[in-house]
Amino acid sequence: MLLSLIAIAAGFALLIWGADRFVDGAAALARNLGVPPLVIGLTIVGMGTSAPELLVSGLAAAQGNPGLGIGNAIGSNITNIGLVLGVTALIAPLSVHSRLLQRELPLLLIAMLFGYLLLADGQLQRLEGLALLSGLFLVLIWMVYSGRRAGRSEAFADEFELPRAMSTARATLLFLLGLVILLAGSKALVWGAVDIAERLGVSDLVIGLTIVAIGTSLPELAASIISARRGEPDIALGNVVGSNLFNVLGVLGLPGLLAPGPVPGEVLSRDYPVMLALTVLLFAFAFSLRDGERHINRLEGGLLLAAFIGYEIWIYLSP
Numbered sequence: 001m002l003l004s005l006i007a008i009a010a011g012f013a014l015l016i017w018g019a020d021r022f023v024d025g026a027a028a029l030a031r032n033l034g035v036p037p038l039v040i041g042l043t044i045v046g047m048g049t050s051a052p053e054l055l056v057s058g059l060a061a062a063q064g065n066p067g068l069g070i071g072n073a074i075g076s077n078i079t080n081i082g083l084v085l086g087v088t089a090l091i092a093p094l095s096v097h098s099r100l101l102q103r104e105l106p107l108l109l110i111a112m113l114f115g116y117l118l119l120a121d122g123q124l125q126r127l128e129g130l131a132l133l134s135g136l137f138l139v140l141i142w143m144v145y146s147g148r149r150a151g152r153s154e155a156f157a158d159e160f161e162l163p164r165a166m167s168t169a170r171a172t173l174l175f176l177l178g179l180v181i182l183l184a185g186s187k188a189l190v191w192g193a194v195d196i197a198e199r200l201g202v203s204d205l206v207i208g209l210t211i212v213a214i215g216t217s218l219p220e221l222a223a224s225i226i227s228a229r230r231g232e233p234d235i236a237l238g239n240v241v242g243s244n245l246f247n248v249l250g251v252l253g254l255p256g257l258l259a260p261g262p263v264p265g266e267v268l269s270r271d272y273p274v275m276l277a278l279t280v281l282l283f284a285f286a287f288s289l290r291d292g293e294r295h296i297n298r299l300e301g302g303l304l305l306a307a308f309i310g311y312e313i314w315i316y317l318s319p
Helices: 002-032 037-048 051-062 066-091 098-119 126-149 153-159 168-200 204-216 218-229 234-251 253-258 265-287 298-317
Strands: 293-296
Touching: 002 037, 002 051, 002 168, 002 204, 002 218, 037 051, 051 066, 051 168, 051 204, 051 234, 051 253, 066 168, 066 204, 066 218, 066 234, 066 253, 066 265, 066 298, 098 126, 098 234, 098 265, 126 234, 126 253, 168 204, 204 218, 204 265, 204 298, 218 234, 234 253, 265 293, 265 298
Parallel strands: none
Antiparallel strands: none
């Protein structure tokens, strides 16, 4: 089991490092090819935080472990809201911008309800996986279109912190290097996680919901804590909402596309309802008006974190 733990740790490190290289290279390459900053920000940079989840989910499904991919998608969303936003709000209250209230939070809730309807029959078939991925594609098109109409193309360059300019050759090399590292990291992580699941006699779903989900959410947690310490905690909320949207449509859709089959019963009775409940709770916190502005305070952050801890204990105590 020691070798499996080393593989998991190495996999996490490679995923984090590879995702940064992949995003920098892909964004610089797209900019050199004349792609507008808005499109780069919403697609390449916006999806960058979900690149580890996408690779892990896809590889796990391709290797016959779709439960790991499903658990990773749902567990990452629960971790993002409960752990990442909970800890960040405890450090500094999170300001809520009007764009999140009017567009992104409602869109996230709709996407989660759509996903639940597709899974409600206890099956995640190829057509349903394709529907989720198509939903992600349509969401990206709509977000780019609405962003262009609002004239925010250049503003997105600053909001997403696009990487510095570099030559096309260097950008291509960085992109390919990041992709190879991501693949290597995801392969090591999946192997280690599946091996530990078999040795402990637990399902790969549980490993995906816990170890893998928390590990692939570490970049969001680190970035959110750094943002809060720098006096910009509101960045965390936008990042988490965007990441969760990609997870529920993209990361959850991949297992259906690559390894269609039954959905574990506890996903529908326990995990997906917890993800929905935390999202609704976040929605309620974000819409509450205090002192003339909307924000998520430390008490609410503590409640989110307590809900996350309670969920992890629930999984541990489940047979």
